[in-house]
Amino acid sequence: MEKHSSSLVVELSYPDLVINVGKVTLGEENRRKLQKPRKDQEKERVMRAACALLNSGGGVIQMEMANKDEHPIEPSLRSSNKVDVVPFLLNLGAITLPLKMVPSRLAFAACALHCTGFNNADPAFEFFQRDNLEYGEILPFPESPSIEFKQFSTKHFQTYLENIIPVYVSAFANTEEGGYLFIGVEDKSRKVLGCAKENVNPYSLRARIEKAILKLPCVHFCQSACQINFTTKILNVFAKGKLYGFACVIRVKPFCCAVFSEEPSSWLVENQQIHKLTIDKWVDRMMDIDQDLSRLCKDFESQLSLTSGPPLSRPVFSKKGLEHKKDLQQLLFPVPSEHLQCTPEPLWKELSSQHEGLEKLIKEEMPPLSRGILIFSRSWAVDLDLQEKQGVICDALLIAQGSPPILYTVLREKDAAGQHYSMHTAFTLKQKLVNMGGYTRKLCVLAKVLSLSAEDTAESSEGPGCLLKYSESYSLADTPQMEALLQSLVIVLLGFRSFLSDKVGCEVLNLLTAQQYKIFSKNLHKNRELFIHGLPGSGKTIIAMKIMEKISKVFGCPTKEILYICENQPLRNFLSSKNVCQAVTRKTFMNSSNFESIQHIIIDEAQNFRTEDGDWYEKAKKITHRKKDCPGILWIFMDYFQTSHLDCSGLPPLSAQFPKEELTKVVRNADLIANYLMKAMKEVREKPPPNIPHESLKMLHEAEWTHSVRGTLQVKKDLTLRQMMTYVADTCKSLFEMGYSPNDVAVLVSTTKEVDRYKHELLKAMRKKRVVQLCDACDMSGNHMVLDSVRRFSGLERSIVFGIHPKSAESAILDNILVCLASRAKQQLYILWHGDY
Known part of the structure; x- marks a missing residue:
């Protein structure tokens, strides 16, 4: 993407994208009187601004009328001289106002891709074999979508070629069978006229044609790097037996991908600058529609499709059986039928009790008889x-019938920074509702600052957003409109980057469950220490990652001040790659003193921690409590059902794990795997190992299981070592032929020692089937199968898991190991038992 220097100015003083295009002559009659250079310049500025806004979430074009007519433009534009550009997309061709919005995937200001279809017959091919033509000869076939006739232009010959060749060559190249461009043939009569030999040099003509074709922009979606396949023939034109001149035929074969007549003129706003998209970026965005994620996402259902979404929106999925975005909206942000509702109610009650005058101030600001929701x-x-921002008591977002969305910011005392904060937050909300939430109606979010300070006499201050004077069409008309906006808000607040993104090569979003969101949305200032007990597959690691991102924003700290601790190196490597924190194993944490910069600590898979290197909990608490008056965050995630050892974990007694939250909704595993997992967990609950507090296992009674993805579960018994390895290799070969990838598969054994024992036999079986190589879990990003122990794979997941029965595990934790094993598989689980077990 290239930055383009222009006279366009992106205004930064509104909660919206506003581009000032300067002076523009408005009104069709007035524009006809303009000289061409000025007319074209004005048109280009407005088109560029509109294109950039359409591709960037919508916004406002601000202009100054160059003419002084009393009524130069449409009545809707007279009051403010601003054009609202909503987040739809269009192909802009003229400057007539108001602009009509036509849905498309990406806006561009000059047509670039020419595609056509034509008859299967090729009547020009035989003619193309000839070397000579007769002046006045009538060709025996007409023009068609695959055949074009053009006469020579004796004036400005080179410019003429440069104009027609890009258009027709790109058109023919982008069809399934190609086409022919005849130069020197009159189109209506089909007569061969050619060009007199005095006016054209055949060698120069060929060179100019080839140069013009080779300059055409091409984009490959495939691995090929081939160029346009064309043949140029210069034909002699005879008149009464003498050479009169020359004609030309260009045969163009189909191109494997896309040919353009010129670079697309497409723009967007990024970091307050207007950028022109390069051809590669333009094509990437044009092609970035809903991909075929049917296999990779068959466990999920679409929540937001790119087909009808704004250009910057991403595909959003939720696991089948979980709440749909509409269900989440009804649960979190229901629209009342007759009144205005404040939500979440516990937070509203807490705020109004803590801050005298807040309730009165809010009530005074609310529109009379409004119906909707104040979040x-x-x-x-x-x-x-x-x-x-310090000094902000709270923010409240009003979604009400008959009003545009309004973001209220309540300050202790008014200040200029508070106004900027409110404006910037409202602007970001508006952009995210469109570009992340996929909202496609007209949208503005007005910013309004309130103050509880006695000196400010509880007055409110309208932000710049109100000065834009949006039309009534920006007000929410009814319940369906409010709910549509709130469903986009659900995606904004609950959306997170799916682990699937790296696999499919584009960003894909998933949604948190309501239970996960409840924990994620906690006030970190009041929940400095928290113990989170989560059942297998309930999303503990996702919440851990999200919380670390939130810590950075709440406390304004860099990632080097946030420490993530887990037991195993593979999970540590996985978190390190996310660049949200420092990540270490427990052993490294205990054997190092280099944590002076750490303020906040997140501990994951804590049930598998041990005290062999010292009291890790005490050390973590000391680090986060360096500032006695303002301790850091210490959140500890655990699942006693997945305890994989019999030693002391170092966790505080269950009674001392307070405050505590539970994640009981299992979201990872297909139905058959979840049923198997539940049985194994019941075995753990009935016969718990001695190092697990019995009371902690009662949360199984609260377990919720999603039911909609059947999946695969196979248990094979009485197998020899060779039979097990052959079974894995055969099954993998079949899965890969069905379209699965090596990075979908993990083979898990009981202990690290057993990895070496099985690796040799498995590699031998795989080579016979010509199946891919293996790697351990330390590298989860490569396109390879994983072979590792159940313990080291803790906290990670794969779509397909082969589990070699853990017969070497201690009998007291055998069921725990089975829980660990089964919970790692999302879609398919294969458990293989030794014959001698």
């Missing part, structure tokens, strides 16, 4: 991944 947050900025 409170201690910081909408943090909710939108922005930095928290």
Whole structure:
């Protein structure tokens, strides 16, 4: 993407994208009187601004009328001289106002890709074999979508070629069978006229044609690097037996991907700058529609399709059986039938009790007889991944019938920074509702600052957003419109980057469950220490990652001040790759003193920690409590059902694990795997190992299981070592032929020692089937199968898991190991038993 220097100015003083295009002559009659250079310049500025806004979430074009007519433009534009550009897409051709919005995937200001279809017959092929033509000869076939006749232009010959060749050659190259461009033939009569030999040099003509074709922009979606396949023939034109001149035929064969007549003129706004998209970026975005994720996403259902979404939106999926975005909206942000509702109610009650005058101030600001929802947050900025601001009591987003969305920011005392905070937060919310949430109607979010300070006399201050004077069409008309906007808000607040993104090569979003969101949305200032007990597959690691991102925004700290601790190296490597924290294993944490910069600690898979290197919990607490008056965050995630050892874990007694939250909704595993997992967990609950507190296992009674993905579960018994390895290799070969990838598969054994024992036999069986190589779990990003122990794979997942029965595990934790094994598989689980077990 290239930055383009122009006179366009992106305004930064509104909660919206506003581009100032300067002086523009408005009105069709007035524009006819303009000289061409000025007319073209004005048109280009407006088209570029509109294109950039359409591709960037919508916004406003601001202009100054160059003419002084009393009524130069449409009545809807007279009051403010601004054009609202909503987040739809169009092909812009003229400057007539108001602009009509036509849905498409990407806006561009000059047509670039020419495609056509034509008859299967090729009547020009035989003619193409000739070397000579007769002046006045009538060709025996007409023009068609695959055949074009053009006469020579004796004036400005080179410019003429440069104009027609890109258009027709790109058109023919982008069809399934190609086409012919005849130059020197009159189109209506089909007469061969050619060009007099005095006016054209055949060698120069060929060179100019080839140069023009080779300059055409081409984009490959495949691995090929081939160029346009064309043949140029210069034909002699005779008149009464003498050479009169020359004609030309260009035969163009189909191109494997896409040929353009010129670079697309497409623009977007990024970091307050207007950028022109390069051809590769333009094609990437044009092609970035809903991909074929049917196999990779068959466990999921679409929540947001790119087909009808704005150009920057991403595909959003939720696991089948979980709440749909509409269900989440009804659960979290229901629209009342007759009144205005404040939500979440516990937060509203807490805020109004803590801050005298807040309830009165809010009630005074609400529109009379309004119906809708007022959504409170201690910081909408943090909710939108922005930095928290000191002095902000709370933010409240009004979604009400008959009103555009309004973001209220309540300050202790008014200040200029508070106004900027509110404006920037409202702007970010508007952009995310469109570009992440996929909202496609007209949208603005007005910013309004309130103050509880006695000196400010509880007055409100309208932000710049109100000065834009949006039309009534930006108000929410009814319940369906409010719910549509709130469903986009659900995606903004609950969306997170799916682990599937790396696999499919584009960003894909998943949604948190309501239970996960409840934990994620906790006030970190009041929940400095928290114990989170989560059942297998309930999303503990996802929440851990999200919380670390939130910590950075709430406390304004860099990632080097946030420490993630887990037991095993593979999970540590996985988190390190996310660049949200420092990540170490427990052993490294205990054997190092280089944590002076650490303020906050997140501990994952804590049930598998041990005290062999010292009291890790005490050390973590000391680090996060360095500042006695303002301790850091210490959140500990665990699942006693997946305890894989009999030693002391070092966790505090269950009674001391307070405050505590539970994740009881299992979201990872297909139905058959989940049923198997539940049986194994019941065995653990009935016969728990001695190092697990019995009370901790009662949460199994609260377990919720999603039911909609059947999946695969196979248990094979009485197998020899060779039979097990052959079974794995055969099954993998079949899966790969069905379209699965090596990075979908993990083979898990009981202990690290057993990895070497099985590796040799498995590699031998795989080579016979010509199946791919193996790697351990330390590298989860490569396109290879994983062979590792159940313990080292803790916290990770694969679609397909082969488990070699853990007969070498201690009998007291055998069921725990089976829980660990089964919970790693999302779609298919194969458990193989030794014959001598």
